[in-house]
Amino acid sequence: MKKKALFFGGWIGLLSLIFLIQECWAGMVIEELHRDMEGRMGRIIRFYSEEQFRTDHPAGGVSTIIDFKGDRMVMIDHTSRSYVEIKFSRWEKEVAERLKKSMPEIKPKQRRVSVKGTGEKALINGYQTEKVEIRADGELIEENWMTRDVDFREVEKVMERVAKGFSKDFKVEMKEGREIYEKLKPYGIPILIKDYTLTYGLSPISVLEVRKIEKKDLGSEVFLPPAGYQRIIPEAPKK
16 A cells, blocks of 8 residues: 555655656656655655656655656566556546546635745755745745756656646646746746645645756666566456
C-alpha cells in the first residue's frame, strides 16, 4: 500500500510543478524535497528528455517512467526487482475515473486569484530567487521563491503534456491551477514553495524545495526497466 501511495504521491508533486527538448538525448535532472500526503519530506529525483519523464523515490525504492510518444508507463519496484508496464493513456483514464468517484459532486467555487512579486530576494541552494505571493479572494495561500537562473523549456514541454491529459476531465478543477501557472511564468520557476493553507494561514509549511538542477545527456537506459527485473502482468479487473 505504501508503494502505491508513493507512486500517486509522486504525481501530486508532479502536478504541483505543472502549475508552474533538444536532440540526441540531451536532458535535465532535478533533485528536490517533496512533502507527501502524510506530511513527510522525502527526496525525489526527476529525469526529463524529449518526450520521456522519470521519477525516482530513493527512500521508497520505487520509480515511475513515462514515454508520451510511445504511450508507455512503467512502474518499478526496486526492492522486489520487478516492474509493471501499461499504456499511459489507460493510466490517465483510470486515474480520472477514480478521482471522479472519490471527489464530491460539488462544483468548485471559483476564486479571484492574484500573483504578485514582493521584491524580497534570497539566495536558495545557489539560485537567486524572488518571493512571489499567491492570493485567492485576497487570502494568502502560497509563497513561491522563483528564479530566472534556469532555462526550463525542456521541463515545461513534458509538464504541459501531463496537464493536457487531466485538464480534459477536470476543466473546472484545473482552471485555478492553470491561472496561477500562467501568472507565475514571468517570474521564472519555483525553487521553494510554501503553503499557508495547511496551517490555516498561521504560518507557511514548505511543500517543495529544489536542491539541484543539472543539464546532462541521458541515455535510453534511463527510461527503460533495469536489466534482470521481472515484468509483472497486472490482473484484469473483475466485472
